[in-house]
Amino acid sequence: MAGDSDPNAPWVTTAGMLPVLVTGALFVFFLGYIPQIAAYAPVRWAWDWIPSLDIALTFWLDGLSLMFALLITGIGTLVMLYAAKYLAGQPQFPRFALYLFSFMLSMLGLVLADNLITLFVFWELTTFTSYLLIGYLHVDPKSRRNALQALLLTAAGGLAMLAGFILIGVTQGTFELSELNAAGSMAEHAMYLPILILVLIGAFTKSAQVPFHFWLPNAMAAPTPVSAYLHSATMVKGGVYLMARMHPSLSGSDAWVWSLTIFGGVTAVFASFMALRQTDLKQTLAYTTLMALGTLTMFLAGSTGYAITAAMTFLFVHSLYKAALFLTIGVVDHGTGTRDADLLGGLARAMPITATVAALAALSMAGLPPFIGFIAKELAYAGGLEMTLSAFVIPMAIIANALMFAVAGIVAWKPFYGPQGKLPHKPHEGPWPMLAGPVILGVLGLLFGLMPWLVAEALIEPAVAAVMGAPDTGGRLVLWHGVNLPLMLSLATFALGALMYWKHQQLRAALARIEAKGPDFDAGWDRLLDHFMAMAKGQTRVIQTGVLRHYLFATFTVLVVAVAATMVLRSPGSVSLSLGGLSVREWAIAGLALAGTGVVVLTSSRIAAIVGLGVVGIAVALIFIVYSAPDVAITQLLVELLVVVLFAVAALKMPHLDPTGKQRHRPWDAVLAASVGAMTTLVLLYVVDTPFDRRLTDFFEAASFPEAFGRNIVNVILVDFRTLDTFGEIAVVLVAALGAYALLKGARAATKKDEGQ
Amino acid sequence: MEALTALLVGVLVAASVYLMLARNFLRFLFGLILLSNAANLVIFASGRMTLGAPALVPYGMDTPDGVVGNALPQALVLTAIVIGFGLLAFTLALAFEAYRRLRTLDTDKMNDAEPREDAK
Numbered sequence: 001m002a003g004d005s006d007p008n009a010p011w012v013t014t015a016g017m018l019p020v021l022v023t024g025a026l027f028v029f030f031l032g033y034i035p036q037i038a039a040y041a042p043v044r045w046a047w048d049w050i051p052s053l054d055i056a057l058t059f060w061l062d063g064l065s066l067m068f069a070l071l072i073t074g075i076g077t078l079v080m081l082y083a084a085k086y087l088a089g090q091p092q093f094p095r096f097a098l099y100l101f102s103f104m105l106s107m108l109g110l111v112l113a114d115n116l117i118t119l120f121v122f123w124e125l126t127t128f129t130s131y132l133l134i135g136y137l138h139v140d141p142k143s144r145r146n147a148l149q150a151l152l153l154t155a156a157g158g159l160a161m162l163a164g165f166i167l168i169g170v171t172q173g174t175f176e177l178s179e180l181n182a183a184g185s186m187a188e189h190a191m192y193l194p195i196l197i198l199v200l201i202g203a204f205t206k207s208a209q210v211p212f213h214f215w216l217p218n219a220m221a222a223p224t225p226v227s228a229y230l231h232s233a234t235m236v237k238g239g240v241y242l243m244a245r246m247h248p249s250l251s252g253s254d255a256w257v258w259s260l261t262i263f264g265g266v267t268a269v270f271a272s273f274m275a276l277r278q279t280d281l282k283q284t285l286a287y288t289t290l291m292a293l294g295t296l297t298m299f300l301a302g303s304t305g306y307a308i309t310a311a312m313t314f315l316f317v318h319s320l321y322k323a324a325l326f327l328t329i330g331v332v333d334h335g336t337g338t339r340d341a342d343l344l345g346g347l348a349r350a351m352p353i354t355a356t357v358a359a360l361a362a363l364s365m366a367g368l369p370p371f372i373g374f375i376a377k378e379l380a381y382a383g384g385l386e387m388t389l390s391a392f393v394i395p396m397a398i399i400a401n402a403l404m405f406a407v408a409g410i411v412a413w414k415p416f417y418g419p420q421g422k423l424p425h426k427p428h429e430g431p432w433p434m435l436a437g438p439v440i441l442g443v444l445g446l447l448f449g450l451m452p453w454l455v456a457e458a459l460i461e462p463a464v465a466a467v468m469g470a471p472d473t474g475g476r477l478v479l480w481h482g483v484n485l486p487l488m489l490s491l492a493t494f495a496l497g498a499l500m501y502w503k504h505q506q507l508r509a510a511l512a513r514i515e516a517k518g519p520d521f522d523a524g525w526d527r528l529l530d531h532f533m534a535m536a537k538g539q540t541r542v543i544q545t546g547v548l549r550h551y552l553f554a555t556f557t558v559l560v561v562a563v564a565a566t567m568v569l570r571s572p573g574s575v576s577l578s579l580g581g582l583s584v585r586e587w588a589i590a591g592l593a594l595a596g597t598g599v600v601v602l603t604s605s606r607i608a609a610i611v612g613l614g615v616v617g618i619a620v621a622l623i624f625i626v627y628s629a630p631d632v633a634i635t636q637l638l639v640e641l642l643v644v645v646l647f648a649v650a651a652l653k654m655p656h657l658d659p660t661g662k663q664r665h666r667p668w669d670a671v672l673a674a675s676v677g678a679m680t681t682l683v684l685l686y687v688v689d690t691p692f693d694r695r696l697t698d699f700f701e702a703a704s705f706p707e708a709f710g711r712n713i714v715n716v717i718l719v720d721f722r723t724l725d726t727f728g729e730i731a732v733v734l735v736a737a738l739g740a741y742a743l744l745k746g747a748r749a750a751t752k753k754d755e756g757q
Numbered sequence: 758m759e760a761l762t763a764l765l766v767g768v769l770v771a772a773s774v775y776l777m778l779a780r781n782f783l784r785f786l787f788g789l790i791l792l793s794n795a796a797n798l799v800i801f802a803s804g805r806m807t808l809g810a811p812a813l814v815p816y817g818m819d820t821p822d823g824v825v826g827n828a829l830p831q832a833l834v835l836t837a838i839v840i841g842f843g844l845l846a847f848t849l850a851l852a853f854e855a856y857r858r859l860r861t862l863d864t865d866k867m868n869d870a871e872p873r874e875d876a877k
Contacts, residue, residue, distance in 0.1 A: 546871030548864040577760050597772045620794050627806040628826025639842045669778040677771025684763040687803050697827050705814045713812040713828035729836045736843035740850035
């Protein structure tokens with residue numbers, strides 16, 4: 001996408017520079033904490049958020065979170081500077097800068113959060129902001145699809161993780177990570193296994209462990225600076241961070257050791273082979289990131305000082321060289337117009353700085369002395385030898401590291417010093433804002449390798465202490481350990497790696513053949529989504545038929561079942577049905593109402609039905625008259641009259657009730673209708689069987705005249721005590737009238753138009 | 758009388774549900790009218806029914822003389838009757854206009870908003 005930027009466009013813009021300055025300031029702010037954290041004195045900030053749910057905005061700065069915070073803000077500053085130049089002149093650059101900056105802040109919140117719920121919120125924020133970043137080139141459907149894939153997969157994992165967090169909160173009585181870690185391992189708890197599984201699902205999806213790995217290479221749809229940021233220091237390390245953060249409380253069981261070792265080891269080796277398989281340099285780097293994540297996961301399975309030191313050192317080293325390489329490839333892409341490893345070659349002359357920086361970063365990645373990558377690898381072997389499953393870990397680590405050695409050659413040696421390739425246009429060196437990041441990161445990799453004590457005491461050892469849950473003796477970060485077993489393993493790795501680089505073309509072809517036969521996770525994902533869509537469609541077809549009768553039938557059925565179930569479960573007991581003491585008058589009214597109802601239901605004539613309705617209405621009015629409600633009766637009669645008139649006018653302009661001449665017989669409807677009716681009768685009988693609470697009635701009777709000066713209590717209630725109700729009622733009638741007027745006016749206008757034609 | 762009213766309400770509700778499940782939109786409207794009558798009776802009967810004693814305060818007195826009909830449900834029913842009427846008038850206008858445009862009152866065919874896939 002390098003072609004999109006305009007080399008002459010001004011890149012020093014507000015949108016471009018503001019994030020750089022703020023992030024840089026944050027970096028300096030966190031640098032200031034190094035002495036305090038190195039002395040094992042963690043800092044805690046707390047604000048109340050939802051006290052009733054035990055959720056607080058609490059932040060915790062210790063060795064682990066400080067290392068992450070420095071990587072995020074430090075690399076963030078360089079990446080944002082780079083992006084300002086890389087995307088200069090693009091009309092949507094301010095939007096991109098906003099996304100990137102929000103992502104940086106979310107990530108910072110994630111690694112600093114102490115409360116699990118706060119952590120989850122920031123976790124999801126990183127998911128959403130990375131969705132926006134991956135889908136930045138939103139006109140491309142592939143870009144949108146890959147963004148959605150990353151979002152769905154990591155958000156689903158996040159939900160599992162939230163469930164795990166809630167289980168932790170319920171069983172342990174706190175959401176604070178600092179308290180949980182201080183309490184030690186919860187491996188003895190009955191709910192430990194579900195918690196572990198749920199939290200690991202979250203971590204594995206975020207950190208793209210096999211079989212959830214496929215979203216990460218696809219996320220390369222994002223512009224190069226994004227890839228660098230997402231995949232080196234940040235987003236994908238979120239899962240690794242979580243595992244490291246919760247190491248004191250969740251480790252200490254066989255389940256932890258086995259799951260992390262197996263998933264991590266398989267991911268590392270699988271990803272290394274896949275990296276060799278790719279020809280797009282950016283894809284190659286994406287898979288090496290996957291390898292790094294697998295390796296980190298594998299070493300977090302261990303609990304010994306060497307294993308954790310290896311994990312923390314490698315995490316730090318990887319962030320440096322991977323960000324540098326991603327940015328370098330962006331420069332190459334910018335300068336030559338391609339990222340295809342088969343086309344690139346002999347660029348060292350035209351791009352001397354880029355070539356040097358790429359070499360620095362790649363040498364660190366290959367694990368050669370005196371780079372810090374070498375120290376990390378030595379530590380990895382030393383740590384691996386100490387681990388429970390060393391027989392599995394060591395071969396996995398050797399294969400992965402040897403492949404990294406080969407990949408380093410492909411990424412950094414061949415494009416610059418290899419035979420001249422066919423380039424789309426004449427290569428040129430990158431501008432300084434784009435070189436600053438890679439140069440700084442690359443040089444740091446060499447500097448820290450020569451002087452490992454610079455980072456050992458300040459960053460790595462405090463981080464190790466945080467993961468181990470106790471201050472650590474340290475002193476493991478040394479360039480030269482003497483001739484020992486890890487060194488032998490390193491030499492074997494170099495030999496194997498050199499062989500792989502030499503034969504990489506043949507190896508790539510062989511891998512392509514194997515890949516074609518293996519399972520395609522990406523296509524599987526598409527099929528899964530298709531199944532979901534089909535399910536939603538089928539469900540809609542069944543539930544939403546578009547037929548009113550079906551909706552009503554379902555509604556009434558649910559009503560009957562729900563009320564009947566409540567009655568059975570609560571078993572209110574028997575109910576009395578006393579029909580004694582009623583005069584002929586009452587029976588006559590009831591008979592009138594029944595007769596009217598019968599006519600409405602049975603007739604096929606509109607006139608007869610309207611008359612039947614009128615009869616029912618009058619019978620109801622009679623009930624009101626007899627039982628002390630003259631006002632209601634008057635209203636009822638008046639309304640009934642209006643209803644009959646309206647219906648007579650309107651209904652007679654509409655077709656017959658049964659155009660075929662005969663009413664359809666509907667037994668199931670009859671059964672349902674009878675059930676609803678019977679249920680209503682029962683409920684009403686239960687209601688009148690309960691003791692009557694007269695408090696409200698007593699109040700109205702006592703207050704009506706003394707307070708509202710009205711002798712008709714019903715009227716006083718309507719216009720005085722419940723005025724707002726009456727006001728609402730008037731409003732409803734008015735709205736109904738307006739609506740009806742609008743409808744009928746439209747009808748008249750249309751009729752006139754028809755006649756006019 | 759409450760028991761008899763309960764039975765009557767049951768019949769009214771059953772009749773209105775049966776009518777509302779019919780395909781003809783006019784029948785649905787008839788069901789709606791019966792249902793609002795039934796609902797009013799339910800509210801009325803829940804407040805207990807008193808024979809021949811309207812809720813009035815006689816002249817010269819501050820409170821009603823003896824037991825009178827429960828005024829609160831009456832006030833609620835009054836409101837309900839009027840709102841029910843508003844609803845009915847609007848629905849009738851809607852039916853009228855719908856019939857003018859669609860030339861049918863068969864609710865199975867009045868599905869422009871959610872057309873069935875097979876009926877294209």
